[in-house]
Amino acid sequence: MSTTTRHSLDDLLAIMARLRDPQDGCPWDVKQDFDSIAPYTIEEAYEVADAIDRKDWHDLRDELGDLLLQVVFHAQMAKEAGLFDFADVAHAISDKMVRRHPHVFGDESYDDLDAQKQAWEDIKSAERAAKGEQHDDSALAGVSRGLPEWKRALKLQERAARVGFDWPDEQPVLDKLLEEVDEVRAEFAHGRDPERLQDEIGDALFVLVNLARHADVDFSKALRHANAKFERRFRRMEQIASDEGQPLAERGLAAQEALWQLAKRGDDPLR
Numbered sequence: 001m002s003t004t005t006r007h008s009l010d011d012l013l014a015i016m017a018r019l020r021d022p023q024d025g026c027p028w029d030v031k032q033d034f035d036s037i038a039p040y041t042i043e044e045a046y047e048v049a050d051a052i053d054r055k056d057w058h059d060l061r062d063e064l065g066d067l068l069l070q071v072v073f074h075a076q077m078a079k080e081a082g083l084f085d086f087a088d089v090a091h092a093i094s095d096k097m098v099r100r101h102p103h104v105f106g107d108e109s110y111d112d113l114d115a116q117k118q119a120w121e122d123i124k125s126a127e128r129a130a131k132g133e134q135h136d137d138s139a140l141a142g143v144s145r146g147l148p149e150w151k152r153a154l155k156l157q158e159r160a161a162r163v164g165f166d167w168p169d170e171q172p173v174l175d176k177l178l179e180e181v182d183e184v185r186a187e188f189a190h191g192r193d194p195e196r197l198q199d200e201i202g203d204a205l206f207v208l209v210n211l212a213r214h215a216d217v218d219f220s221k222a223l224r225h226a227n228a229k230f231e232r233r234f235r236r237m238e239q240i241a242s243d244e245g246q247p248l249a250e251r252g253l254a255a256q257e258a259l260w261q262l263a264k265r266g267d268d269p270l271r
Contacts (some may be wrong), residue, residue, distance in 0.1 A: 004156060011070055012068070012069070013072060013075075013076070013086055014071070016072045016073060016076045017076055020076050020077070020080065022077075029073075030071070032077070033077065034074065037070065037073055037074065037077075037184050040070060041067075041070040041074070041110045042148075044063065044066045044067040044069075044070050045067060046065060046157040047066065047067075048060065048063045048066075048067055049220070049221075049224070050063075050224065051063045053221060053224055053225075068119065071086075071089065072086060075089050088200065099127075100120060100123050100124075102119075102123075103119075110251070114253045121142075124142060125141070125142070128141075128142060139159045139160060139162060139163045140156055140159050140160070143155045143156055143159060148220075150205070150209055150219055150220065151220070153205075153206050153210075154212075154213060154219065157209065157213055159211050160214070167210075167214065169214065170211060170215060171212040173207065173210050173211045173214050174211065176202065176207050176210075177207045177208060177211055180203045180204040180207050181204055182198065183200045183203070183204075184200045184201055184204055187200050229267070232267060233260065233263040233264060233267050234260075234263070236263035236266055236267065237256070237259040237260055237262075240257060240259055240262060240263065
């Protein structure tokens with residue numbers, strides 16, 4: 001039997017409190033606040049998703065720990081400010097899960113998943129009303145502005161689709177994407193106005209998210225795969241160039257493109 005100490009959640013809370021101690025803690029941890037830690041919280045969530053995508057379960061364990069630390073960090077700062085503590089966080093989410101699952105923890109029943117999803121939204125709407133939030137009858141009510149923009153685009157599209165504002169299949173979405181790309185081309189050709197380019201490229205990206213939705217493809221996962229593929233092939237280019245004795249940066253674009261094609265063939269012999 002291993003003699004390694006197994007720490008508990010209470011241990012982690014105590015460690016975080018010590019790190020934040022103004023006298024004996026870590027200077028970096030002490031000077032942090034909610035705003036400075038928020039980007040790390042987002043980053044850790046993405047690293048959890050990456051570990052799952054790679055099916056690296058050992059890494060997933062570590063990344064979940066890093067994400068948990070973010071929750072503990074925010075809770076400790078809130079405790080110091082007299083706002084709430086970790087126990088309040090745990091109570092709030094436990095209460096919410098019970099409240100939003102009356103078919104599990106109560107006597108409610110739903111005919112299908114669509115009915116359950118609608119009930120979930122109805123419960124959320126009632127929660128917003130109970131908190132005194134301004135009543136909003138829009139199908140788009142409650143879509144958080146704190147989401148990554150691609151995720152918010154997806155949520156907005158899903159909400160609109162619930163009331164029938166949606167394309168019937170992927171073909172008109174593809175047609176719309178081509179239309180938006182043509183508008184981007186036209187803007188490059190006729191002026192390159194930064195605000196218009198931002199608008200047109202934004203439209204194209206919004207439609208691309210919609211295409212992924214219609215294809216039942218996870219937009220974030222697809223982009224992670226594309227990033228990983230590019231990095232893998234680019235590193236292969238660098239390795240080939242180094243093996244040949246001429247660094248990649250010293251080669252012209254045509255020579256670099258030839259190496260890219262070679263790297264692609266090594267990555268996938270069928271391409």
